[in-house]
Amino acid sequence: GQSLEQPSEVTAVEGAIVQINCTYQTSGFYGLSWYQQHDGGAPTFLSYNALDGLEETGRFSSFLSRSDSYGYLLLQELQMKDSASYFCAVANQAGTALIFGKGTTLSVSS
């Protein structure tokens, strides 16, 4: 089956950089996705990595190492509005649905 591990909580201050790690075990691998969820809201898509390396989208970047079954989400120039839960996700064995990690709650303080 598919399983993912990520830290439950991370804290940081405004303007800082934070990295949220994710390790996974899968039967077949199609790529690693990241979603953001604000308290009381719905998950929203942030990024997707199918190949090794770093993908940058504004202040957010996502990294994947397939050989290490490892990825991370990097958030730069943190803002208060970045306080949210961040989920990594991998596809199921059929490659048609996502299995989510338990999520990492990021708290940004001033």
Added chain:
Amino acid sequence: DAGVIQSPRHEVTEMGQEVTLRCKPISGHDYLFWYRQTMMRGLELLIYFNNNVPIDDSGMPEDRFSAKMPNASFSTLKIQPSEPRDSAVYFCASSFSGGIQSSYNEQFFGPGTRLTVL
């Protein structure tokens, strides 16, 4: 587009009652997913459909849970009878595959239904 629409947004019911959650996916999307989110278990995939056909319901916790998708614009998740441990936020999500199976396909989530079973 209005995005994925779910109703009701909040539901409070008593143990033993039937609960029906509704979802309207984004027009043109061919995949529809039902998730349950709790603090203890996180975001769990319950069941998903492709072109209105159930593909995998292995995440449905018990026979008390059932889901249908009678057409491309409507799906229901029913719990009968409901129990207090069913209390959670239930999300519906949809995605467009373009005929190519890929986990790259961004999933669009609805606002969720917060279910409380007393």
